[in-house]
Structure formats: C-alpha cells, structure tokens
Amino acid sequence: xxxxxxxxxxxxxxxxxxxxxxxxxxxxxxxxxxxxxxxxxxxxxxxxxxxxxxxxxxxxxxxxxxxxxxxxxxxxxxxxxxxxxxxxxxxxxxxxxxxxxxxxxxxxxxxxxxxxxxxxxxxxxxxxxxxxxxxxxxxxxxxxxxxxxxxxxxxxxxxxxxxxxxxxxxxxxxxxxxxxxxxxxxxxxxxxxxxxxxxxxxxxxxxxxxxxxxxxxxxxxxxxxxxxxxxxxxxxxxxxxxxxxxxxxxxxxxxxxxxxxxxxxxxxxxxxxxxxxxxxxxxxxxxxxxxxxxxxxxxxxxxxxxxxxxxxxxxxxxxxxxxxxxxxxxxxxxxxxxxxxxxxxxxxxxxxxxxxxxxxxxxxxxxxxxxxxxxxxxxxxxxxxxxx
Amino acid sequence: xxxxxxxxxxxxxxxxxxxxxxxxxxxxxxxxxxxxxxxxxxxxxxxxxxxxxxxxxxxxxxxxxxxxxxxxxxxxxxxxxxxxxxxxxxxxxxxxxxxxxxxxxxxxxxxxxxxxxxxxxxxxxxxxxxxxxxxxxxxxxxxxxxxxxxxxxxxxxxxxxxxxxxxxxxxxxxxxxxxxxxxxxxxxxxxxxxxxxxxxxxxxxxxxxxxxxxxxxxxxxxxxxxxxxxxxxxxxxxxxxxxxxxxxxxxxxxxxxxxxxxxxxxxxxxxxxxxxxx
Numbered sequence: 001x002x003x004x005x006x007x008x009x010x011x012x013x014x015x016x017x018x019x020x021x022x023x024x025x026x027x028x029x030x031x032x033x034x035x036x037x038x039x040x041x042x043x044x045x046x047x048x049x050x051x052x053x054x055x056x057x058x059x060x061x062x063x064x065x066x067x068x069x070x071x072x073x074x075x076x077x078x079x080x081x082x083x084x085x086x087x088x089x090x091x092x093x094x095x096x097x098x099x100x101x102x103x104x105x106x107x108x109x110x111x112x113x114x115x116x117x118x119x120x121x122x123x124x125x126x127x128x129x130x131x132x133x134x135x136x137x138x139x140x141x142x143x144x145x146x147x148x149x150x151x152x153x154x155x156x157x158x159x160x161x162x163x164x165x166x167x168x169x170x171x172x173x174x175x176x177x178x179x180x181x182x183x184x185x186x187x188x189x190x191x192x193x194x195x196x197x198x199x200x201x202x203x204x205x206x207x208x209x210x211x212x213x214x215x216x217x218x219x220x221x222x223x224x225x226x227x228x229x230x231x232x233x234x235x236x237x238x239x240x241x242x243x244x245x246x247x248x249x250x251x252x253x254x255x256x257x258x259x260x261x262x263x264x265x266x267x268x269x270x271x272x273x274x275x276x277x278x279x280x281x282x283x284x285x286x287x288x289x290x291x292x293x294x295x296x297x298x299x300x301x302x303x304x305x306x307x308x309x310x311x312x313x314x315x316x317x318x319x320x321x322x323x324x325x326x327x328x329x330x331x332x333x334x335x336x337x338x339x340x341x342x343x344x345x346x347x348x349x350x351x352x353x354x355x356x357x358x359x360x361x362x363x364x365x366x367x368x369x370x371x372x373x374x375x376x377x378x379x380x381x382x383x384x385x386x387x388x
Numbered sequence: 389x390x391x392x393x394x395x396x397x398x399x400x401x402x403x404x405x406x407x408x409x410x411x412x413x414x415x416x417x418x419x420x421x422x423x424x425x426x427x428x429x430x431x432x433x434x435x436x437x438x439x440x441x442x443x444x445x446x447x448x449x450x451x452x453x454x455x456x457x458x459x460x461x462x463x464x465x466x467x468x469x470x471x472x473x474x475x476x477x478x479x480x481x482x483x484x485x486x487x488x489x490x491x492x493x494x495x496x497x498x499x500x501x502x503x504x505x506x507x508x509x510x511x512x513x514x515x516x517x518x519x520x521x522x523x524x525x526x527x528x529x530x531x532x533x534x535x536x537x538x539x540x541x542x543x544x545x546x547x548x549x550x551x552x553x554x555x556x557x558x559x560x561x562x563x564x565x566x567x568x569x570x571x572x573x574x575x576x577x578x579x580x581x582x583x584x585x586x587x588x589x590x591x592x593x594x595x596x597x598x599x600x601x602x603x604x605x606x607x608x609x610x611x612x613x614x615x616x617x618x619x620x621x622x623x624x625x626x627x628x629x630x631x632x633x634x635x636x637x638x639x640x641x642x643x644x645x646x647x648x649x650x651x652x653x654x655x656x657x658x659x660x661x662x663x664x665x666x
Contacts, residue, residue: 015588062585
C-alpha cells in the first residue's frame, strides 16, 4: 500500500494552487457579488490545459487521470466554489459523458475542443418534474429519417446558458422507461430551436450560471446519438458516478479551507487574554474538523485510484459526494462559529463559503439519493433488490 | 542562439514559520520552490524565445537550457523549467560538490556552458530569496570573461545584441550590449508564466527528462581540483534587528495631521511650528 502522490501529481497540485491563489482568489468575492461567470479565469485555465485535465493527450487533454482531476477540483474548491462548479460541469459531466460513451468521431469532433477549453460543455438532465427521479424525464426525441427531433424543457443546467456543446437525455421510447427507453444526444449551441430560458437566482455559487434550456423541434443528426439508442440512462449514470467523486474532491477543498482559516483565526484572535487556540472548546472543534477532512481526503483519493486502475467505484463515489458535502458544510459552519460575528459578515469569505457549500448536499443527486445508491449497492451484494 | 538560465530552489515560505523569540525557523513542510528571481530569469529567456518564434527570423532558433545554481537535492526546479518551456535541462551531481558556494559554482558553470557547446546569453536571478546572495551572475561573467548587466527589469535580444532595462537610483537606464553577456534579473521584474499542464505531466513522468552530469568529470577535465573549494564560511544565523514600533495617532484629521507634522519636525531636528504656521 502506497499513499504517496506521483511526482507529476505533486507538480500539478503546485501549479493549480498557485493558479487558484493568484487568479481566482482575488475574483471570488467579486463574481459572487456580481453574479457573473469568470470567463477570463476559464480562458486562462484553458491556456495551460486545466480544462482537459483528466482526458488523454490524444484527445487534447492533459493526461493527468482521475487523480489529477481530483487534485484540480480540491484546489479550486479550496479557493472558489463557483469556479469549481463551472469547471466541474464542463469537465466532469459535460465533456466526461462524451469521453465515456462517445465514438472515436464524436471524441475527435467534440471532446477535443472541450478538452482544450476552446469550447465549453454542459450536461443536461434535470426537468421540472424529474429531479431526484431522473427517470421521470419527459423531453422527447423522435426519429425522423437520419435525424432526431427533440422537444422539452430542462431546468437547473449548470453552464447551460453559455455552453457550446451539451449532452442531453431524452425519452426515445416511452413504453420502456429508464432501461431501454432513454437516449443521450450531443447538441450544439446554435442549433435552431435550442434556446436558453430563465436563469436561477441562487443562494450560493453565484459565480456560476444555472439556466433553463428549451428544446423546440431541435433537429439532431443520428450521428450525435451518444452511446446506443435506449441506453442513455445507464450512460448518464456512469457519468454522474465520475461527477460525484470530483464533487467530493471540491468539497474536500472547501473543508480544507475552512480548517486553515479556523486555525489561523484561533492563533491570532485573543479573548480572555489568550488566543482562541488555548480554549478547549475551540481545540475540539479544530480536532473534529481536521479528522473529518483527513477521512474525506483518504476516501476521495482512494476512489480516484480505483478509477485510474479501472476498478468498480459507484458505491464509493456516492459516499464521496454525500460525505464530502456534509463534511464541507459542517466544517464551514464550525469555521463560522469560531470566527463569531466576523464569520457572519459579508466582508469575509466564510459567509460566501457557507452559502456555496449548501448546494453540494443537493446537486449531482441529493444526499438522500446518494444514500439510496449506497444502500442499494450494499443490499444487492446480499441478494436483496431494493424497491423504488 | 543558446540561452542558459541558471536556477535554484528555496524553501516554500508557506511551509515555514519564523519564530523570532526562539531565534529559529521552523520547517513544517519541507517543500521547495523555484527561487523567485531565477523564475523571472527563466521568464526573460522564454520571452526571448517566443519573440524569435513569433517570426522575426524563423531560421534563428532559440534553445533555452536550464542549469542549477548550486548543489540541489533533486532536479525538481529543472523539471519545472522544462514544463514551463525550456528545451533542455542538466542536473549537476557528484562527490565533493555538496558544499559548493557561488565562487565554486561560477567555475563549474563556466565549464558546463563550454560543455554545452557555448552559449550566447546567460540569465539568472539577481539575488536569492533566502540568503540574499547576488554573486553568482557577476562571478560567472568574470570566469567566462563576458560582460555583465545586473539587476535587469526587462531583457530583449535580437540580432546578436541585447537591450536591457535596469534600475538605477530612482529611475531606469537602458543598456545595450553585444552578445555574449551575463544578465541577472531582479525578483518581481516579470510576471512568470504558468507551466503547460500536459508538458508538466510528461516531464514529471519521464525519468530521463533531465540530463545528469557528474561534476567531477567537468572539473577534472577543465579546471584544477581546488576549484570546488568554497570561499564562503557559514558561521551562524541571526535575525535582522527588530523594527521600531510605530505610533498610532488619534483625534480629528486636523489634530492628527498636526501631530504627524510635529513628530516629523522633531525627528528631522527642525524647530516646532510657530502659531502662524499652524
């Protein structure tokens, strides 16, 4: 058993940390206040290859694998959750779905520019009546000769408002449901009938864009079917497994930042004549926080290793997302308590981190859904198939 | 055109804690980063390379070669240089080389430059971040018998000449020189670029990305045995004297301005302000 990072991953972390601290930290508060996507940061990331971190170099990526991707997300999450969200939606689910299930032609045509960051991606699944119950989607795709015609409305699409390439799930056979009746498609922005609807006015991650997408008789060539017709649901679940792991990594960064800032504050803030660090109540908070952060770190990088070595990881990815989001929320909540009134002030980052962290318990499958995934995997191993 | 950049490493400042009262530096995380001034030197070299690539004279290729500024525990900074855009990097190792100071290094590097087949330009940092050493560049220029320009803010090279903007007093001067020349660059002079991600992964994965030369080979070839004897003797370390604490002024803006003016007058040995001046 060897827990050391490879030299290239140590070097990558140094690069990303420097980038995040120099380029992202100064903008984090501003993009939250203004509610704007930091495209300038995304362009700078593209220039040094960060937007294709995990994809092979033959597809325009960096070739750092899933471990490298988790390092990227941890370091981005440590500094700016909004930017981490933009990047996660682009790489982890948008481009990832094409990498996992695309044909060689689709990878050349779509993954290559996405990995190079010349184009931005998004992953389009959720609908108004199909949130946790993703299999209840109603967006229809009907075959017409060598084309498919898409109709429906998708909600809560991260990056959807500006993505150049989106992967969309639609019902192709209503009689079959999730297994056999759903298909994933690659749709380019600008295709007639493909429109951006309303934008969400969110509590946190305000430097990311979440929009409604409307498909009105959108004609997509048959060659843009992602994976096989009827296997879209399985394909999307595979992508989401990856997204859950890296969301856990971003949460690790957020929790780590909360720990660092708490330790710093406990060292400098004096009450009753001594630094908070000498108060047992604060020591216990820090000790608990640090323990959870370390447990999460071990989990995240162990799962990254499973992915990189081609082993099954679905159940553990759900744990990464669920545990990661809860550890981050708890750590930031405790950090706020340690900082007292200053933590509650909008002039300090903890208030923003507190709002930003909350979404991780909801998106990429709520934590309740993650618990179902974990439990159903456990029971399946014991011969019990959980009923929905 | 061949540009040699000379790079060193320094403990990552975010991994250390300085305790003045204990008179010690505590190392929490022993990680090293490229010396900030050397990083600017690398940037200066890469900008010259980019300017040449941009097509002024495409036939005039620029090769950037990275060499270490002293005995290094590993080749990490040289790999960083390759990831950032250097074409070649040579790690120097060997017995009796551990204690080499700037005087010894100047001799070793002069031989190394010769072994590379010569160079047109040598660029390095003007000063080290930890020990404040600024001798390597000038000593190397002397050993090579080349002219030197120290403390550069900007470096351009074309057509066998360099144009350097350097700080002098409170202003700047432009110095032109024929190649070859040794230039030292100030820390903070240029905003260094980030390494390219894919290049970084490849360079750190390839074990043989950095060439390895034995210093004893270089030395026995071309200079005498005593060349590696350091001139520098380290007797200990001390903190610079503590800075005087300031005074916090309070009151209305007028009162504070008056108090400040009075303090300045007193410090400068001037007479107090008269009522009329007030």
